[in-house]
Amino acid sequence: MNDILELKNISKHYGKTKVLENINIKIKNNEFFTILGSSGSGKSTIIRMIGGFAKPTNGEIIFEHNNINEIPIFKRPFNTVFQDYALFPNMNVFNNVGFGLKIKNINKNLIKDKVLEVLSIVGLENFSNRMPQELSGGQQQRVALARAIICEPKVILLDEPLGALDAELRKQMQLFLKEIQKKIKITFIFITHDQEEAIFLSDRIAVLYNHKFEQVGSPKELYYSPQSTYMAKFFGECNLFKCQVVETYNELVTLNSEFGKFKTKTNKELQIGDEVIYGIRPEEISLTNNENENSLELKVKEIDFKGSTSTLNLLSKNSNTNIKLQNISSNISKSLSENSVVYIKFNENTGNIFLK
Amino acid sequence: MTKLENFTKYIMAILTGLIVAALYAPIVMTIFFSFYKSRKGKVNWDSFSYEPYTKLIFEKQILESLLNSLYVGGVTVICSVIIGFYFANYYHTSRGKMKELLQFIIFLPFLLPPIITGLSLLIFFREINLPRSLNTVVIGHTIFVLAIVFKIILNKLETLKPSLMESAYDLGASKIQAFWYVLLPNIKLSLIIAGLLAFTISLDETLITLFLIGNDTTWPIKLWAKMRVGFSKQVNASVTLILILTSFLVLLIATIISRSEKRIMY
Amino acid sequence: MKLISDYFRTSIWTVISFILVIFLILIPLASFLSYSFFTVDGLDINHEFSLDNYKEFFIDEIYINTFVRTIFLALVVMSSCILLGYPVAYFLARYAGRYKYVILLMLIIPLFMSYIIKIYMMRSILGYSGLINKVLKMMGLIEKPLEFFLWNQNSVIITLVIILLPLIIIPTFTSLDKIPKNIIEASFDLGCKPFQAFRYVIFPIGFPGLVVGGIFVFILALGDFVTPQLVGGTSGFTYGKIIYSNFGMAFNWPFGAALASILLFVSVIIISLTNYLTKKLKA
Numbered sequence: 038m039n040d041i042l043e044l045k046n047i048s049k050h051y052g053k054t055k056v057l058e059n060i061n062i063k064i065k066n067n068e069f070f071t072i073l074g075s076s077g078s079g080k081s082t083i084i085r086m087i088g089g090f091a092k093p094t095n096g097e098i099i100f101e102h103n104n105i106n107e108i109p110i111f112k113r114p115f116n117t118v119f120q121d122y123a124l125f126p127n128m129n130v131f132n133n134v135g136f137g138l139k140i141k142n143i144n145k146n147l148i149k150d151k152v153l154e155v156l157s158i159v160g161l162e163n164f165s166n167r168m169p170q171e172l173s174g175g176q177q178q179r180v181a182l183a184r185a186i187i188c189e190p191k192v193i194l195l196d197e198p199l200g201a202l203d204a205e206l207r208k209q210m211q212l213f214l215k216e217i218q219k220k221i222k223i224t225f226i227f228i229t230h231d232q233e234e235a236i237f238l239s240d241r242i243a244v245l246y247n248h249k250f251e252q253v254g255s256p257k258e259l260y261y262s263p264q265s266t267y268m269a270k271f272f273g274e275c276n277l278f279k280c281q282v283v284e285t286y287n288e289l290v291t292l293n294s295e296f297g298k299f300k301t302k303t304n305k306e307l308q309i310g311d312e313v314i315y316g317i318r319p320e321e322i323s324l325t326n327n328e329n330e331n332s333l334e335l336k337v338k339e340i341d342f343k344g345s346t347s348t349l350n351l352l353s354k355n356s357n358t359n360i361k362l363q364n365i366s367s368n369i370s371k372s373l374s375e376n377s378v379v380y381i382k383f384n385e386n387t388g389n390i391f392l393k
Numbered sequence: 394m395t396k397l398e399n400f401t402k403y404i405m406a407i408l409t410g411l412i413v414a415a416l417y418a419p420i421v422m423t424i425f426f427s428f429y430k431s432r433k434g435k436v437n438w439d440s441f442s443y444e445p446y447t448k449l450i451f452e453k454q455i456l457e458s459l460l461n462s463l464y465v466g467g468v469t470v471i472c473s474v475i476i477g478f479y480f481a482n483y484y485h486t487s488r489g490k491m492k493e494l495l496q497f498i499i500f501l502p503f504l505l506p507p508i509i510t511g512l513s514l515l516i517f518f519r520e521i522n523l524p525r526s527l528n529t530v531v532i533g534h535t536i537f538v539l540a541i542v543f544k545i546i547l548n549k550l551e552t553l554k555p556s557l558m559e560s561a562y563d564l565g566a567s568k569i570q571a572f573w574y575v576l577l578p579n580i581k582l583s584l585i586i587a588g589l590l591a592f593t594i595s596l597d598e599t600l601i602t603l604f605l606i607g608n609d610t611t612w613p614i615k616l617w618a619k620m621r622v623g624f625s626k627q628v629n630a631s632v633t634l635i636l637i638l639t640s641f642l643v644l645l646i647a648t649i650i651s652r653s654e655k656r657i658m659y
Numbered sequence: 660m661k662l663i664s665d666y667f668r669t670s671i672w673t674v675i676s677f678i679l680v681i682f683l684i685l686i687p688l689a690s691f692l693s694y695s696f697f698t699v700d701g702l703d704i705n706h707e708f709s710l711d712n713y714k715e716f717f718i719d720e721i722y723i724n725t726f727v728r729t730i731f732l733a734l735v736v737m738s739s740c741i742l743l744g745y746p747v748a749y750f751l752a753r754y755a756g757r758y759k760y761v762i763l764l765m766l767i768i769p770l771f772m773s774y775i776i777k778i779y780m781m782r783s784i785l786g787y788s789g790l791i792n793k794v795l796k797m798m799g800l801i802e803k804p805l806e807f808f809l810w811n812q813n814s815v816i817i818t819l820v821i822i823l824l825p826l827i828i829i830p831t832f833t834s835l836d837k838i839p840k841n842i843i844e845a846s847f848d849l850g851c852k853p854f855q856a857f858r859y860v861i862f863p864i865g866f867p868g869l870v871v872g873g874i875f876v877f878i879l880a881l882g883d884f885v886t887p888q889l890v891g892g893t894s895g896f897t898y899g900k901i902i903y904s905n906f907g908m909a910f911n912w913p914f915g916a917a918l919a920s921i922l923l924f925v926s927v928i929i930i931s932l933t934n935y936l937t938k939k940l941k942a
Contacts, residue, residue: 090844109395110847123845127863136859137849188849398853405750409762412747415821416769418790419780476679483676491673498680501688504930506882508899509923512906513691516916520690536683593771599885604906616775620889624779632776639771647764 041066041224042087042192047096049082056082058248060096064192064226069218071227071235074245080228081120083245084194087226088117100191116185117194121201122177124169130156130180131165137188151187158217159183175206182217192224199234211237232272236260244271266391269316276319276360280390282311290390295353296360297333301388314391319348319363321384332380335360337373351379420636427629445630452627458615459631465527465611466595469534470588476535477542477587478580484543485550496543503540510537511604518605525607533601538594542587549583582653586646593642596635695917704912712917722901722918729898730925732812733880736819740876743820744827745869749861751828752835763832770825778889781818785809785890810892818890819880826879827872834868835861870937878926898922 040063047060056079064070074080085091087098089110097104105113116137124133132139135152156162159179169177178198185193195214199207215238218225229235235242236256243253251271252264263269266277283298284291285307291300292315307313325332338359339350347370349362362381373379430440449455480499484492502510514533518525557579561571599613606614612635619628695712698705716722747766751759769777784790785808792804808814838861846856884899891897902922905915 088848090847110844111850111852115848117845117848119841119845121839121841123839123841125842125845125860125864127860136846140850140855140859184849395853402750402754405746405754408743409747409750409755412743412824413762413765416766416824418784419777419821420769420772422780422783422790423776479672480676483673487673491677495677495680498684501684504878505926506878506899506922508882508884508902509688509691509919509926512902512915512919513687515906516691516694516912517687532683597771597773599774600883603885603903613773613775616773616779617885620775620779632773636772639773640768643764643768643771647760647767651760 039066040064041101042226043097043099044083044087045097045099047083047086047093047098049079049086049091050094055248057093060249062243062250062253064224065241067222067224068240069215069225069227069238071229071239071242072245073229073232073235073242075230078245079248080230080245081196084117084196084226084228087192088115088194089113114191115194116188116190116192117196118178118181118185118198120196120198122169122181122198124177124180124184126169128169129165130161130167130169130172133169133180134183134187136184155183155187158186158220159213174202175210178202178210179213182214186217186221186223190223192226195225195227197228197230199229199231207234214238236272244268261387263316263389266314266316269389269391274319274361274363275316276322277314277316277391278358278360280313280315282307282309282313285309289385292390295356295358296335299333299383300331300385301383301390302385303388303390305390305392307390312393314393315388316391317383317388319361321387322360322362323382323384324362324365324369325380325382328380332382334378334380337375337377337379339375340370340373342367342370349373349379351381423629424633424636426624427626427633430626445626446634449627449630449634452631454610455612455615455627455631458610458612459635461527461609462596462612465530465534466592468528468531469538469595470592472531472535473538473542473591474546474584474588477539478546478584480539480543481546481550484547499543500540502536507537507600508604511601514601515604525605527607527609527611529605529607530602530611533605534591534595534598537598537601538591541594542591545587545590546580546583549580553579582649586649589642589646589649593639593646596639691916692920692923694913695920697913697916699911699913702910712914713921715914716917716921725896725901726898726921728812729881732816732897733877735816736823736880737873737877739816739820740824740827741869741873744824744872745831748828748831748835748868751832752838752865759832759836763829766825766828774822775885775889777822778818778886781814781821782809782890785814785817809890811894812891814890814892815887815895815897818886819883822886823876823879826875827869830868830872830875831865832868835865838864866940867937870933874930874933877929881926882922 042064044060044062047057048055049057060083072080072083082091086093089105089108093106098106100114125136128136131152134155135148138148138151152165153162156165159182161176161179161183164172164176164180169180172180181198182193198214199210202210211234214225214227227235227238239256241253241255242259244251244259246267252259252268254262259268260272263271263275269275269277278294278296280292280294282290283293288302288304289300290303290307291298292313294315301315328334335351335353337349338352341348341350345367346364347367349365349370350359351362352359360381427445428441428443430437480495484496511533514529514536515525518529523529553576557575558571561575566574597613599617602611602614603617610618612631616624616628616632619625694704696708696710698707698709698711751762755762782789786792787804787806787809789808791808792801795801796804808817842864843856843861846860851859882899884897884903887895887897887900888903891900898918899922902915902918905911905918909915
C-alpha cells in the first residue's frame with residue numbers, strides 16, 4: 038500500500054499555547070486511520086489542518102508527494118464529516134448530498150443518479166425530500182457521510198462523528214462505518230476519544246498524548262506491544278511493577294521483583310543490574326497448582342466474582358504491592374479465600390519490559 | 394482568505410463606520426447645538442455655555458411635558474408587564490388553538506402601521522365617549538408594546554422546565570406561593586428587561602400619541618409642536634438629557650441580557 | 660371538586676383575557692373599519708352605511724396616485740435599507756469578532772432616540788445651508804448649494820432610511836449570527852468558493868431575518884406621516900400624511916378611516932404574502 042498523506046514535523050501553536058509539537062505520520066491509501074486522544078489533546082486540530090480549516094505553525098502537509106499547505110479548503114480533494122454534522126438547514130437531504138456536485142456545475146441528471154446511488158449506499162433512499170431537522174441523529178450522520186462520499190474525495194476526515202449519539206446507535210454506526218469504508222475504498226481519517234471504538238474500527242491507530250504521537254500502529258500492536266507505560270495503561274488494564282535484571286540469556290531474561298524471580302522474553306538489550314518496569318496484562322497471568330521453577334508465591338487479597346470467571350487481586354508476601362488476574366475460572370477461584378496462598382505464572386511471551 | 398474577500402471585508406467595514414456616523418449625526422448635532430450658538434448656518438465657536446441646562450428649570454412647559462412622558466411611560470410599564478405576563482403564562486400553560494389566535498391578535502398593533510392603531514383607538518374612544526387624556530395615551534402605548542413584552546416573557550417561560558412548578562406544588566405550595574417563591578424569582582430578569590424596553594419605547598412614541606393625546610402634551614408632542622417655531626437651546630438641552638436617559642436604559646437592558654446569558658452558559 | 664374549581668378559575672381568566680384583547684384591539688379595529696362606511700355631516704358623524712368614501716378614493720386621481728407613489732417610496736426606502744444594512748449585518752456577524760455586539764448596540768441605541776429630533780436634525784443636515792451642502796461646497800464639488808435634498812421626496816426617503824436602518828440590521832444580524840461556523844466550513848469543504856458559499860448557504864439561511872426586517876421597514880415607511888410633514892415640503896407628501904390631515908384640520912374622520920382601511924388592507928396582504936412566500940421557499 039502506498040502512502041497517500043504525510044504530516045512532516047507539524048507543530049501548531051495558538052499564541053503561546055502549544056497544541057501540537059513535531060507530529061509525523063504517514064497515512065496509507067485506503068486505510069482506516071484513527072487518531073485517538075483525550076478531549077483537548079489537539080486531535081481535532083490535526084484534522085482541521087489536513088482539511089485546510091487551520092494552518093500549521095510549522096511543518097508540511099504532503100499529499101501524493103506535493104506540499105498542500107497553501108492550497109485553500111475548496112481545492113483540497115478531502116471531505117469532512119463534522120462532529121455535529123453541519124448539514125445545511127435550508128436544503129433537503131437530496132440537495133445536501135448533491136451540493137458538492139452542484140458547485141462543480143455537473144449535469145443535473147448526473148447529479149440525480151449519483152445522489153440516489155449514494156443515498157442507497159447509506160440506506161436513506163426514501164429520505165430524499167426530508168429536511169435535516171426532521172431526521173434522527175443517526176440519519177443525519179448518514180447524510181453527512183453521503184455528502185462527503187459523493188464528491189469522491191481521496192480522503193474522508195471524520196471529526197468525532199459518533200460523539201453525539203447514544204451508546205446503542207453508536208455501536209450500529211461503528212459497524213456501518215466499517216462496512217462502508219471497505220465498500221467504497223476511500224482513506225478514512227477518524228477522530229475519537231473512545232478506545233474501544235478505535236480498536237473496533239481502525240486498521241491503524243495513532244495515540245495522541247502530550248502534544249505528540251505516543252505510538253502509531255495496528256490495534257493489536259498497541260495492545261500487545263505498548264512502547265511506554267502510558268500506552269500499557271491506555272488500552273485495558275496492565276500490571277506494572279519495578280524489577281531488576283539478574284540474568285540474561287539470548288532473548289530470555291530473569292527479573293527480580295517484590296513478588297520474586299521470574300523469566301520473560303524480550304528483544305531489548307539489557308545489562309545485568311538494570312532497573313526496569315515490567316508490565317503484564319491481567320489475563321496473561323495464570324494460576325499453577327504447585328510451586329515450581331518459574332512460579333511465584335502470593336496471597337489472595339480479594340476475590341471479585343463475575344459469574345463464570347472471577348478477578349483476583351493478589352498481594353506480595355512481603356509487601357503491600359498487589360497484582361491483578363483476570364478470567365480465572367470461578368471453578369478454581371471458589372476454592373480460594375482471603376489470605377490463602379496461591380502460585381502464579383506470567384506468560385513469558387506477552388510481558389513487556391519498559392526502560393526507566 | 395482570498396484577496397477579493399479581504400477587499401469586500403474592508404469595504405463593508407468602511408460602510409459600517411459610515412452608517413454608524415450617519416445614525417449618530419442628528420444626535421451629535423443636537424447635543425452640539427445645546428452648547429453652541431449658530432446663526433445662518435455658521436457656528437459661533439466662542440458661544441459655549443451650559444446655561445440652557447440651568448435655564449431648563451424655568452421652562453415650565455417642557456418640564457411638564459417631560460413629567461407627563463415619565464408618567465405615561467411608568468403606567469405603561471406596569472400595565473404592559475402585568476398583562477404581558479398574564480398572556481405569556483396563559484399561552485405557555487394552555488393547549489388548544491385559542492392561544493394561537495390570542496397571540497395573533499396581540500401582535501396586530503405591533504405589525505400594522507402605528508397610524509392604524511392610533512386612529513382605531515381614537516375612533517373607539519369617541520364612540521364610547523371616553524375623553525382623550527394621558528390615560529388614553531397609556532392605553533395606546535400599552536397595546537403597542539404588549540407584543541414585545543409578551544414575547545420576551547414567553548421566551549423566558551419556555552426555557553423553564555415544567556418540573557419547576559410541579560415540584561413546587563409537590564412540596565405543598567399553593568398557586569400563589571408557587572408563583573411568588575418559585576416562578577417570579579426565575580423570570581424576574583425578563584420582566585425587568587421587558588419593562589425597561591416598554592418604558593424606552595413609550596418615552597419616544599409619537600405616531601400613536603398624536604391621535605390619542607388630549608390637552609396635555611407628552612415630551613415628543615411638545616417637540617412636534619415646537620418644531621414649527623424652531624428649537625430653542627433649552628429644547629436642545631432637554632433632548633440631550635432625554636438622550637442620556639434612553640442610552641442609559643438601552644445599555645442597562647444590554648448589560649442585563651448579556652449577564653443573564655453568561656449565567657445560563659456556566 | 661378541586662379540579663372543577665380549578666378549571667372554572669382558569670376559564671374565568673381566559674374569558675377575561677379574551678375580553679381584554681377584544682376590547683382593546685379588535686373592537687377599535689372594527690369600529691375604525693365601520694367608520695370608513697360612514698359619512699360626515701358638518702361636525703357630526705352620520706352613522707349610516709355608505710360607500711361614498713371608497714368611491715371618492717377611486718374617483719379622485721390624487722388619492723390613488725399618492726397611494727401608488729407612497730408604496731413606491733416605501734419600496735425605495737426598504738431597498739435602500741437592505742442595500743446599506745445587509746453588508747453591515749454581514750460584516751458584524753462574520754468579521755467583527757468580539758466587537759460585534761458592541762457595534763450592534765451602537766446601531767440599536769439611535770433607534771430609541773427621539774424620533775422627532777432625528778427628523779428635525781435631518782433638516783439642518785439636508786437643508787439649503789445644511790451640513791451636506793456645506794461639505795460638498797468645501798470639497799469643491801458644487802458651486803451653489805443643491806436643493807435636491809430638502810422639501811421633496813428625496814428628503815423623505817433619506818430621513819426614513821436613517822431612522823429605519825437599525826430595524827433591518829438587527830434581525831438580519833441575528834439570523835446571520837446564528838449560522839454555525841461549521842456549516843460555513845462545510846460549504847468550503849464541499850468545494851465552494853467564498854462567493855458560492857455566500858450564495859448557496861449563508862444568504863439563504865439568513866434570508867428570513869432579512870424578510871422580517873424588510874417588512875418592518877416597508878410597513879413603517881408606508882404608514883409614516885410625521886416625516887413627510889416635517890421634511891417633505893409640498894411635493895413630498897405621502898398617503899399617511901393625507902390620512903392624518905383628515906383627522907386634523909380637514910376633520911373628515913370617515914374618509915380618513917376609509918383611506919386607512921385601504922392601507923390596512925394592503926399591509927395585511929403584503930404581510931401574509933411574504934409570509935406565504937418565505938414558507939413556500941423553505942419547502
